[in-house]
Amino acid sequence: MNLIRGFATTIKHVLEGPVTIQYPEQERPVRERFKGRHALKRYDNGLEKCIGCSLCAAACPADAIWVEAAENTDEERFSPGERYAKTYEINMLRCIFCGYCEDACPTEAIVLEHEYRLSFNDRRDAIYTKDRLIDPPPHGVPATPQVTEPGQFDRSIPDMENPK
């Protein structure tokens, strides 16, 4: 009797199709809240959201982020306000993709996106520098640094509003 039940299971599985996904030819869509490689975001006007405050680095439990800040001028503006990230690096070998940096960011500049295909031939390549992390400027908008009107971008944090 047991023998028959065993064969029945076997036959059932023989008749089912394979479940293996043929990665990399085939890819499965990730979930909306999947946390993959980071991207640094821009505003619609092309300015970088990142203000170089280093709070992501402070929040990072793996000490994977390195930020160095410098000062914006209207002649050479990277981000709104006075401060921008001169150096922004994430070591993807250290990163544990917890997303704390995203939570810590006051301007929603660093976001863990859906990219998960990270492979390197050299461990140094695992350090993603700012130019590898940052999104390209929106279509038709100049890249940073931009020349801006004096007084137009004197605050780093986008205007706060009264709670609704």
Add this chain to the structure above:
Amino acid sequence: MAETVTITIDGQQFQVPKGINLVDAAKMSGTDIPVFCYHPKMDPVGMCRMCLVELGSVVTNRETGEPDVDDNGDPVVRWFPKLQTACTQTVSEGMVVRGATQRVRDARDDILEFILTSHPLDCPICDKGGECPLQNLTMAYGPGESRFVFDDKIRLDKHVPLGDLIYLDRERCIQCARCTRFCDEVVGDDVLAFHERGRRLQIVTISDPPFDTKFSGNTTDICPVGALTTADFRFGARPWELDEVPSICPHCPVGCNISASTRLDRDFGGKKVIKRIMPRQNEHVNEIWICDKGRFGHHHARAEERLTTPLLRRGDEWVAVDWDTAYSEIAGRLKKAGDNVAFLAGNNLSNEDLWELRKLAHRTSNTPRLGVWPAFMTGADAVAQAGVGTGTRLQDMGPDSAILVIASDFEEEAPVWWLQVKQAADRGAKVVVANGRPTKLDRYATEVVHYEYGDAVAVLNSFAARARSKNKIDADFTARVDGAAELEAELKGTRVPFADAAETLLDAEDLVIFAGGEGLTLDQHRELMQAAANLLLLTGHAGKPNNGLVPVWPGANLQGAFDLGFSAETTAALADQPPTVWFIGSADPAAEDAALVQSLANAEFVVVSTQFMTPTAAHANVILPAQSFAEREGTFTNGMRRVQRFYTAQGPVGDTLPEWRIYANIGARLGGDKPRISAALVMRDITQNVPRYAAMAYPALAAVEKQFPDVGGDDLYYGGTAYTNTGGLGIQWPANAEDESARLQVRPVQLDGYQIEGLFAVPVRVLYDRSTLFEQSEMMHTHVPEPFAEINNQDAAHIGIVDGEVIRLNVNGAQHLLTARVNGQAPAGVVLVPQLLSKTPIVIGPAACAIEKIGE
């Protein structure tokens, strides 16, 4: 501790010193009263209301004098009906304070909410964020939720340069007036002020050039928010990312304790660099202040121009070589030269460097010539006898004390001492300023003595003579002073032209004399120091704290050089008997002394260890790249003979080595021991060989103790950046006068005045100059004047020149184009020539000169 009173804080009784501020008393007893505007180093103003507490006093029965008690046996307390500001209260007997009640909590909550109504909350980009008292107190006492109406938020300028060193963010200012009070009360430079009223109240600078003070950086430390930030640090790092390394300022004899905040930097190859210099609390030295030269003068440590490899001269070219080649070359030459070598030690070599240099010198010759540079001050023996007592604290000097500052432009030579003496004057100390010309300290002086240049010694003598005629000679003390009787006899009949000044000094209980660098010639300076020691020893003002002599040496460690056997007299003698081989350690005589330029050029072989290609190094046959104070450990001995440690803040630049190691390596080639492996071991050698330094082992120098007021605490109690001293308070070596059994010596001084017909040039010092290290700090360049000469008004009128005009100065057979300053500073017949404003030597000592107008 003097009298104490009993106060009750939150039901607990404490004994605290009488008359201190309630906030300080609370801190001493372990209770926190939050403050913004109160600062223990300044008078309270009660502006921010953060320190509100319930205040009352125990009711005492008039008849019995005993406290009234209620039915439970507790003392009856009469409470103020309203909350009171703790910072404006001094403690008194029976004071009762409640800080932990709901009423007080609510008040603090409200005050914080009120302060935050106009605060921009841009903590993420604020340099103070992370070490901000407003953040801390809001977390501790503030409202958890905001009822904030963002539309009503006030908007002010966020980027206001106050001068080129300090930036103001008007939105962040919480109007505590610490910065204005610091400039006004502490420094006495009225450069910042409030403008407008109410919510629009803003800080403005009212001086031209803006924020014109040598202490501007300190306002950024005491500002309890990020309203004031320095151009140097601006966005350099977040405070929690910095490694604090205790260090000592390498620029002047005060020896301010500093903390180098370091961080790795991609622009510097991912290596550690100094991001900012902060003061480090040492109540015996700089309290919590430093000057802007110390704060912003650190860029030499990582300057591009730093020399990185040993260089050998081949014809007209420099060839980079390895250390071994350089050592062999030098060792060979030194062996041959024998007695014909002169060793010259610069003024910011560490004691360890000096020791190894001296050992090397003794290896080449039995009677080595050990000179210091600069060599216009001397008198280390007078200091050894009558130097200020150990434990001296200028901040303890008050109405019973007198301070004589002679032959010094004090603010330019030793800014933080200047600040402390100025504050002593504010507290009622009698300050006598004696110099051949007016200086800034004159403003705060009780008596000002303007003698003719060259008469400094006579002035000191006359004070001593006055002591004699007014019976102010301390007979008990002079019993152990050899030569006292002869000296007294000699003083008899000396005219006393400045009798009031003399009386002012002699009437005081404590007397400190600061002797500066304007003693004219080296010989005269020796007599000046001796005359000062004479006065102090005859009147018994030596051998105890807050009494004695302080030399205002040029540079951070000339005291150490004298202690370890180098002398200015040797340097002076080199002019007459130039050596064939020069060995120069981090000194740049070629920028200051034309005569030495000649003998360097004539020399057969010149070795220079240096961080930069200086005019002196240009004469070298071998250049040895040295490390800056930031890259190694060591000790400096300050003008009050306090030996203090500095620590390694950053990695080495290129192949540079600490100078002690360089010298020891050369010594090893000449048959000496292998070099020590660390500076600590070199210091151990010093402790074993130099009796005065016997106690200066590194662990002892690193000892710290609790300091009061606890401004430095990590809890930021007093709301400012932390200045905790973790690196050691240093140790002073005692002067002979402190040893009761030691015999002391005085001798009559020589009185040859300095006679020159016509105009004569006097070299003076300015703080912001183009000296080797300081000129590397680019941000300070706008503060360094072009080479100038100050000319007396009448003399100028006579020659027909006006302020700001370019003139030709003929001196020592050379001509120099300088900007004339005609502003009433120079006495008649004298042309004041600041040192080191250019790399061309002008005058090194007083010299006859002529001024020519350059045609239109």
